[in-house]
Every structure is written in structure tokens, then in C-alpha cells.
Amino acid sequence: MAFQTLNIALADDDEDDRLLFKDAIEEIKIKTKLSLFTNGKELMDYLVLPNVILPEVIFLDLNMPIKNGMQCLKEIRENPKLSDLSVAIYSTSSSEGDIEDTFINGANVYINKPNSFGELKTVIDKVLQLNWQYQTSALNRENFLLRI
């Protein structure tokens, strides 16, 4: 299957981070449609709307007000309708404990927020490419783990 437009969601309470992410994803080769959310509750409310077009990949900040990334991750993994989504944690924390915890709770990707715009682009590109391979190549999705 060739690349179609990928639907991507990002939940992050930091406006600058959201803008940077938006600019970065627009500059990569893969065609995407990005939906932005300012906290976990907004995202989860959106995902359970009837007839919603589900994103293929969700990027989740861990520290957010109202509903944090970890709560979202758990809700996503407990909801059979959302079980096919790939979840990428997108966080400033590089504590090994946090990282392991998110993987155990079902995250596919753990990204340490990169320091430069160029790096951010590379990281997003890598995640989307790999996710695409998992969608189309009979790889075992249960074992889809990536730490960048």
C-alpha cells in the first residue's frame, strides 16, 4: 500500500510545543492531517465521538492539566475501539522509571522532546515511517516498541 494521508493527533498543554510540532510535521515528506488538543480530556472526548476519523498515531505529552498523558494512555488501551491506535509519548522526562511505566501501560513509542527543530522533524518522520511499516507489513504490532 502506498502512503495515504495519515491522521495524527497531538495533546500538549504547551502552546509553543504545539506550534513547533505543527511546523515540523508540515515540513516532512509524509502527508499528514494534524489535530491539536490542549489537554488529555479534550483528546479523549474527541476520540470517543461517534463517527470520528481515528488518528493512526497519537502523540501524548505526559504532564498536562485536567487529564495527564498516563491517564489517557490507560483509557486508550482499555477501550477496544481504540486498541489499534499507536501511542507515542512525547515528554521532557527522561527518567527510566517513567519510560518503562509508559511502555508497560501500552505505549508504542517514547520520545524525549528534542532540543532542535531539525531533530524534531527527524524524530516525527521516523515514528510515522515505522508506524506505517507496522500497519502494512505483517510485523507483530504487539512488539512495536521504540525509544528515541
Next chain:
Amino acid sequence: MTINVKFEYNTLCRKVLCEQLDAMGFTYTLLGTGEIDFKQTPSSAQMLVLSEKLSAYGIEIISNQQTALVQRIKDAVTLVVNGDEEAQKYNVSTYLSEKLDYSYAYLSNLFSEITHTSIENFVILKKIDVAKTLIIENNLTLTEIAYKLNYSSVAHLSTQFKKTTGLTPSSFQKIIKKRKEKAIDRD
């Protein structure tokens, strides 16, 4: 008498496409740039009929053939990685070009164009995927897995594993084990 006519190619092609597609009873949308989005995926028999009918107008179905070839490349890579004996006699590039009867340069370009990744990368991804399964399911040591997957050394496998997943084989194993325990707790 001679008259001159002017063709509006876009309108003409769309009209022909619509007629043929309607005649076969498809539900579809024509997107710009020569793309047809089918509501239901046509069977391969239907695709064959459609491609014959369209070729009478000089319209060729491209992406489907290309993606079919990409799929064959992926299947062949899977055979190699899973240790098919015939496949392992050759290196991957020779094997692919002999089996699929195209030059490796062509296959390699096509693959990159369609999937945004190279065949080499895909081979690594596939090998690491098999390694993951072996780590979880069998009680094989990393040395045995490295041998099985044709790595020159355990270090090579470990490095490639880390590079591909960002995790060491042992932390990967630990995470999957804990995930399973958690799933059991929940049930």
C-alpha cells in the same frame, strides 16, 4: 469540410473513467491527480477486468501494480529472514532481483518511493521483528538468536536491536514480560 476541435483532457479522462467504473457498479470518488478512491476494495478479478477495459482508452492502472510489486518484495524479504534455505544461498539483493525478475536498482527505487524507506532498512526491521518474537516466545539465548538470524556476532545483533528500537534486548524482554503480568492481573 474540415473543422478543428479542442480536447479538454481532464474532462475527457474523467468521463471515460466514470463510465467504466459505473458500468462495473463501483462506488468510488475521483480524487485530483488521477487517483480513484474505492469505497470497497475491488477483488483482483475485478481489477483485472477494469484494467483491460481502461487500457482500450490508453489508461493504465499504475499504483496497484507498483504496490503489488512492493508487496512481493516484502514477502520475499520475509522468506529470507525466516531462513528459507534457497533464499539464504544468496545475498538479499541478488535473491530479490532473480526471484522477481527486475534489476535490484529498479526494485530498490520503487520500494523507497512507495514506502518511504529502503529495502535494507526493511530487512533490518523484519529481522529485529523476528528477534523480538524469539526473545519472547522461545527460551533461546541471544547467541542462539544471533546465529539463527545470520548475524556475525551477538554484539552485532544487540547493536542493531538497540539502534532499531532504542531499547536493549533485555529491557525489551522485561517490558513485555511486565505487560503480560499486568494483563493477567486485569483479567
